[in-house]
Amino acid sequence: MQQAQKQEDKVHANLGLLQGVRKFVLHVRELSVDLIDAINPFGEAYSVLARSLNEETLRQMQEKIAARLITMSEEEALDYTKRARKFKEERDRLPSLLSNDPWEKRLAEGVAAYTEYVRKARAVKARGEA
Numbered sequence: 522m523q524q525a526q527k528q529e530d531k532v533h534a535n536l537g538l539l540q541g542v543r544k545f546v547l548h549v550r551e552l553s554v555d556l557i558d559a560i561n562p563f564g565e566a567y568s569v570l571a572r573s574l575n576e577e578t579l580r581q582m583q584e585k586i587a588a589r590l591i592t593m594s595e596e597e598a599l600d601y602t603k604r605a606r607k608f609k610e611e612r613d614r615l616p617s618l619l620s621n622d623p624w625e626k627r628l629a630e631g632v633a634a635y636t637e638y639v640r641k642a643r644a645v646k647a648r649g650e651a
Contacts, residue, residue, distance in 0.1 A: 583619065584617075584618045587618045587630075587633065588618070588630075588633030591630045591637075593630065593634040597634075598635035598638060601628050601634075601635070604628055605628040605631060605632045608625070608628055616628035618630060
């Protein structure tokens with residue numbers, strides 16, 4: 522008998538939750554689009570970025586982010602950088618991190634990693650001199 526009562530209480534509790542969710546969903550649908558826009562703290566920043574970002578800027582950002590994720594020794598990065606110079610001489614362009622060619626992509630990763638190593642070394646040197 523007590524089990525039946527507990528079972529019935531659980532059913533009512535579950536239904537109560539569903540009814541509360543239904544009220545919330547109906548209230549959200551009634552919200553004004555202007556109110557949602559007024560609450561959005563990123564709306565203005567998004568509009569500024571949307572105007573100032575172009576394809577080239579987004580590509581550069583993607584390459585910078587990808588460069589930080591590369592794990593490669595400094596020697597390996599230097600080797601790929603030297604090979605990337607040959608690639609540039611042959612094709613008149615630098616290798617791209619966004620390329621579909623795995624070899625070109627690896628060369629670009631090497632250049633990005635080596636650039637990051639050089640940047641860090643210069644920062645350490647600058648801190649030491651300051």
